[in-house]
Amino acid sequence: MLKALKKIFGKADGELPRPATQTATPSTPAPGADAPNEPREAAEPARAAPDANAAPKAPRSDKPRKPRRERAAKPVDTWKLEDFAVEPAEGKTRFHDFKLAPELMHAIHDLGFPYCTPIQAQVLGFTLKGQDAIGRAQTGTGKTAAFLISIITQLLQTPPPKERYMGEPRALIIAPTRELVVQIAKDAEDLTKYAGLNVMSFVGGMDFDKQLKRLESCFCDILVATPGRLLDFNQRGEVHLDMVEVMVLDEADRMLDMGFIPQVRQIIRQTPMKGERQTLLFSATFTEDVMNLAKQWTVNPAIVEIEPEHVASDTVEQHVYMVASSDKYKLLYNLITQNDWTRVMVFANRKDEVRRIEERLTRDGVSAVQMSGDVPQHKRIRALEGFREGKIRVMVATDVAGRGIHVDAISHVINFTLPEDPDDYVHRIGRTGRAGASGTSISFAGEDDSFALPPIEELLGRKITCEMPPDELLKPVPRKH
Numbered sequence: 001m002l003k004a005l006k007k008i009f010g011k012a013d014g015e016l017p018r019p020a021t022q023t024a025t026p027s028t029p030a031p032g033a034d035a036p037n038e039p040r041e042a043a044e045p046a047r048a049a050p051d052a053n054a055a056p057k058a059p060r061s062d063k064p065r066k067p068r069r070e071r072a073a074k075p076v077d078t079w080k081l082e083d084f085a086v087e088p089a090e091g092k093t094r095f096h097d098f099k100l101a102p103e104l105m106h107a108i109h110d111l112g113f114p115y116c117t118p119i120q121a122q123v124l125g126f127t128l129k130g131q132d133a134i135g136r137a138q139t140g141t142g143k144t145a146a147f148l149i150s151i152i153t154q155l156l157q158t159p160p161p162k163e164r165y166m167g168e169p170r171a172l173i174i175a176p177t178r179e180l181v182v183q184i185a186k187d188a189e190d191l192t193k194y195a196g197l198n199v200m201s202f203v204g205g206m207d208f209d210k211q212l213k214r215l216e217s218c219f220c221d222i223l224v225a226t227p228g229r230l231l232d233f234n235q236r237g238e239v240h241l242d243m244v245e246v247m248v249l250d251e252a253d254r255m256l257d258m259g260f261i262p263q264v265r266q267i268i269r270q271t272p273m274k275g276e277r278q279t280l281l282f283s284a285t286f287t288e289d290v291m292n293l294a295k296q297w298t299v300n301p302a303i304v305e306i307e308p309e310h311v312a313s314d315t316v317e318q319h320v321y322m323v324a325s326s327d328k329y330k331l332l333y334n335l336i337t338q339n340d341w342t343r344v345m346v347f348a349n350r351k352d353e354v355r356r357i358e359e360r361l362t363r364d365g366v367s368a369v370q371m372s373g374d375v376p377q378h379k380r381i382r383a384l385e386g387f388r389e390g391k392i393r394v395m396v397a398t399d400v401a402g403r404g405i406h407v408d409a410i411s412h413v414i415n416f417t418l419p420e421d422p423d424d425y426v427h428r429i430g431r432t433g434r435a436g437a438s439g440t441s442i443s444f445a446g447e448d449d450s451f452a453l454p455p456i457e458e459l460l461g462r463k464i465t466c467e468m469p470p471d472e473l474l475k476p477v478p479r480k481h
Contacts, residue, residue, distance in 0.1 A: 079106045079194070086114040093121035095149075098128055101156045103194040104149065111190060117142035119306045120149070126302035127280060128153055134294045135282045137306040140406070140430055144184055147173070147248045147280050148191050154246050154278065155197055155221055167215055167239045169200075169223035172271065173248040174264060176255045177400055178203040178226060179371070182381065184250065185224045197221040202229045202239075205376050212238060227255070227263035234270060241270035244277055249297075252283040252290050258400070261293070274299055284423065316413075316429050317440045320453065320466045325446040327474055328416060329360060334473045335442065336366060336394065341412055343387070346396045347428045348416045349449075357416060358396045364477055371397035399424045407431070415443035418452040422459040 081102055086094045093116040095108050116124065119137045126133050127150035137143045151171045160170065173188075175181045185201035192199055198218050202211055202225035211229075215238060223230075223239070233239040247268070255261060271277055279298045283290045286305070294301060323331050336344060348354050351372040358370035369383035369392050386392040388407050399419060410432045419425050425443075432439025445453055445466065457463050 079109075081105055084109040084114075089115065092116075098124055100149065100153060101195070103156070103196075104152050104191065106194045107191045108149075110193075113145070117146075119143050119304060120146040122304045122306070123147070123280075123302075124150060126304070127278070130154075130278055132274075132279045132298040132301040133281075133304060134286075134291075134298065134301045135280070135304045135306075136284065136286050137282065137304075138284055138426070138430070141306055143282050144187050144250070145191070147250075147282070148184075148188050150278075150280065151222060151246045151248070152191060152195055152197065156195060158245065160219070160221075161243075164219065164243075165240070166218075167220065167233075168243045169220040169239070169241070170243055171222045171246040171248075172241060172244045172267075173222070173224040173250060174227055174230065174255075174267065175224065175250045176226065176258050176260055178205060178380065179384070180251065181224050181226055182384075183406055188222050188224065192222070199224070201225065202233060204229045204232075205380070206378060208232070215239070227260045227267060230267060231263055234267070241267065242272065244271045246278045246280070247271055248280045248282070249293075250282050252281050252293060253285045253287060256287075256289055256293075268297060284427075315438050316432055317438070318429065318443075318464055319441070320443045320445050320464050321469045322450070322466050323444050323446055323469055323474075325448055328444050328446060329357070330475065330477055331444060331469055331473050332357070332414060332416060333361070333364060333366070333477045334475060335412075335414070336361075338472070342390065342393050343407070343410050344394045344412045344414060345407075345410055345428075345431050346394060346414045346416050347419070348396065348398065349419060350417075351398055353417065354396045354398055358394075361394055361396070364479075366394055367392045368394040368396060371395060373398070373400065399427070411439060413439070413441045415441070418443055418445060418449040418456070420452055422452075422456045425456045426459070 079102070081096075084096075084105055086096055088094065094114060095105060095116060100108070118141070119135055120142050123133055123135050123143070123146040127147070135143055135146070151173075155170055173184055175184055181201050181203050185199055188199040198220055199222045200211075200214060200220050202223065204226060212233075215233070220239075225233075230239065234241065249255070249264065255264060274297055279301075281290075281294050281298065281301075321331060332346065335341070346357060348357060351374050354370045354372045355374070358368045361368035369387060371380055371383065375383070383392065383395070384407075387395045396416075399421075413429050413432045415425070415428060419428065429439075429441035432441065443453075443464075453464070453466075
């Protein structure tokens, strides 16, 4: 009888009906709760109505969604806020000042960050109230933690819907490079380890089936992805973005430069309307194109600009050697070996240059790895770990591959070729001299790239003294037998 009735009503055994909507309903804060902890809707009642002229969402794949599963039990955390004592300091903002969840504060405590960086202090003041935001800040200013803390707070305050399917992230972070995605995902895992939230990352060059298996194993709370690989999952019907509560676009200027904006537009059409999601956009520069994108994708955003005290850090000593292009490799080899440097980043403008430099160093007995778009992702991750652990002395990279690399204790950055974009010079030398440590950058200016030096000096606001390398640094490279 039961089977006959199921057949009549078209219900197969174990089939779960698809809920009509998948929107999350914010929880009601306790009376007297501080404003930063209010849910987004309460803090911003007058969100913009949906744009009638907005492009329609692309049709969704008919592939059935994976059935929901029970969420894993949240780990018991016996840590107390009293264990994280930070005295108020003039001119500094503590994380305590934002009344963050204990699970999040525990993770911040483990990372050893008692005070906010300037961009964290300013951005969190808006985003924790649910406001959209546009932030301008250079790499290394703490912007990643700023948007991750905001995301985690939103997800902890707003419980997920009871009916939920696999492959429906609640927060989406889009970044332009694979290395940056991996770095953001690692930071997210560090900050969510007590919060019971799942972090996933999708990048090209990695095993698609392995990433799919991870997606099917548990709910996805925070998804970090490059645009191309995210579209692969979305168009196959494996990922649906209609539950996204917070969307972050990191390094928007770089995404423009790399031609990713058409893909990003496709992705955004799959998310809720801009009045129904919180959108955070970060960029190292506020060009007209970046601001036009921000206007299209945000609602009354707070604009936060952090001016670096100096374009290039005072902790980085900068040198330029005038050298013939034919002598550049000899100079590089002798600098590394004669000074016994153990953690050096070398930048070149083209992928074929990167490959040749790495091959020559390896042949001449210097452990080196290359980071460029031609290297498969699993090899890039392994190379980065070897460099981070000190097993490899030299990493040779292009600007795109090197943008998201954050490795402590890089003593020297060498510009084998000067970049054509002065901003790339600042990003390159910023790989050393981090966290108050001192570092050195050495640039090789040859007949083919010395024209790039004046724009760099104009950006820095000062001249860089050019010098001829000592004769001992131009000795022939000994051949290995």
